[in-house]
Amino acid sequence: MYNSLWLQTAYRRDSYPALDKDISCDVCIIGGGLSGIANAYFLAKEGKDVILLEKDEILCGATGNSTGKLTAQHDVVYANLIKQFGRDNAKIYYEVNREAVMFGKSFSEGDELRNAESILFSQSKYGTELLQDEKRAYEDIGIVGEFGRNSELPLRTEATLTLKDEAQIHPVRFGQHLAKLAVKAGARIFENSDVRLMDLKKRLLYTNSKNEIQFNELVLCTHYPIEALRGLQILKLTVSRSYLVSAPANMPLTGQYISVDNPKRSVRTAHIDGKTHFLLSGEGHQAGMEKETQVHYENLSSELRNVYQLDAMKYGWSAQDPQTPDLIPYAGCISNSMPYVHLNTGFRKWGLSNSLVSARIISDQIVGRQNRAASLYAPDRTGFGSFLVQALRNTGLVLKEFTGGHISRTDSPVCTHMGCRTRWNEADQTWDCPCHGSRFRKDGSVLEGPATKPLDLG
Known part of the structure; x- marks a missing residue:
């Protein structure tokens, strides 16, 4: 565990x-x-x-x-927001998230929060084109971002896009x-x-x-x-899972990084009680769809050693995130x-x-x-077309997992939410439901909803 x-x-x-x-x-x-x-x-x-x-x-x-990033730079997002919601709404999204960063700075103490630059980086021509599109979106909205190659990482980076005066927190x-x-x-x-x-x-x-x-x-x-x-x-929600590892380090970074192309990686350091910790995350998949999740921790731990020249991971954990269609x-x-x-x-x-x-x-x-x-x-905002597409996809997944799961995984307990068969997650020692992301501890108790009742492990 x-x-x-x-x-x-x-x-x-x-x-x-x-x-x-x-x-x-x-x-x-x-x-x-x-x-x-x-x-x-x-x-x-x-x-x-x-x-x-x-x-x-x-x-x-x-x-x-979580990764502990308190930032208004949410990957490559503003170019897409302008296309879907228009410039004014994209600007509102930036402004309210920027206000959230400033609110965090207003009351935090000690190691709870540190100032940091948020930096997107590309590793390919395609990724650099994404960054250029995002930089144009910044300019359209009025976001002050720096385009260049400002990277402390021991990686080959094509380009970077930096937001200053952001924050990282001990969540x-x-x-x-x-x-x-x-x-x-x-x-x-x-x-x-x-x-x-x-x-x-x-x-x-x-x-x-x-x-x-x-x-x-x-x-x-x-x-x-x-x-x-x-x-x-x-x-209207899909649920994804990603993995994080951490190791002691003597290389505190001034920036917190995320790649815009593959391999998808998030990098930051944390300073806690006088010690520096290096955090690396990535290796995502749809929640509940994999049993042998240990490989994701192993891949990230290998990168800690081979790319960043750090000792093997001391901590490893995973995060689960619902996502709307827009x-x-x-x-x-x-x-x-x-x-x-x-x-x-x-x-x-x-x-x-x-x-x-x-x-x-x-x-x-x-x-x-x-x-x-x-x-x-607003939960009832317009955009029914995209909701319907995702609803059909999710409904199809539910039906597949409900019927196929009962046939092929008869030894797995049934999720108490809507009856899908769960999958055992070996690395995290949990029962995970692939339909709507419910997770249960080894003893069957609920770890994450929407399920509210424990599994029947009898």
Whole structure:
């Protein structure tokens, strides 16, 4: 079983109690990652009575298994955003993510955040053309980026595109600090409090311990929304998995890098308690589609030794990321019929800045404040054609995995979400569902949703 650098070097944990009684609140937030904690902070600061429920421990999911880049440079994205949404919307996307970076800088302390340059780099003529297109998009939007060959990496790079004054964070320490600020503002956080049943019409939730929560507004920050079927989000999200390794190093980088062509790699260093750690990530695939995942860790570990001249990895972990069909996450009310149910998901591997952006959008909606990015991030925004294409693909995958899985993997337990057969993930020691990305621990307990019930391993 592999471990995340961030989880292993977190602050000493603050203990949050499990919910042990019936309770009511203005806003109930489900999910204790950075998006849930940010929602709790923003809404508590507005005077709302906020409860946050986490089924395990806060920050141990997607946040604790991220790369820790707090940046508005989300790979090659702005040229595509201009084509799909127009210049003004692409500019809004940049501005709100840039504001998220500045918000992070406003309260972080010590090793929680360090300034860094964000750098895209190409390794081929095709990649350089992508960078040139992206640079033109920067100029159109008004982003100040430097095109050149500014790379500290021991790699052959054709070109680079740099954004200065960005940030990299220790995502767990950063989130722990924000959680303290949320509690100080009045939010109540409950861990080991798993929501098992929802009655959205009555605005009631029930936990695994049969406690009842009455809410006025509900915010789903569960990575893959539990109530996804209502707005067909379950047919609008694909889930990908990527791998990260880390080794001790004496080569702190001033930049954080991502390649725009293959092999797809993300590189950064982290400075924690006086020690430097080198992080390398890549090797992605659709969630739940591979059993022998050990090879991805081995490939990255080999690169640490052979390319970067570092010792074998000390830490290795993997991250799972839902993605919308049009690059922009979903943040806002889940459907017009239930304007009091909100979700944020689909961060496409850029969940640190987008978690903060989404939390701003949702908190503004709940308090009745205008947010210029609300329509851009809205779950019910237009673009049905692309949604339909992905829905057909995902539905086809579900049908294939449901029928084929039951025939070919009769020894694998059935996912408790929609009945697909899971696959055993040897490297991470988890049962992974290829249909909608649910993950279960070796003992069958839920690690990641949308499943809410444990596997039957009998």
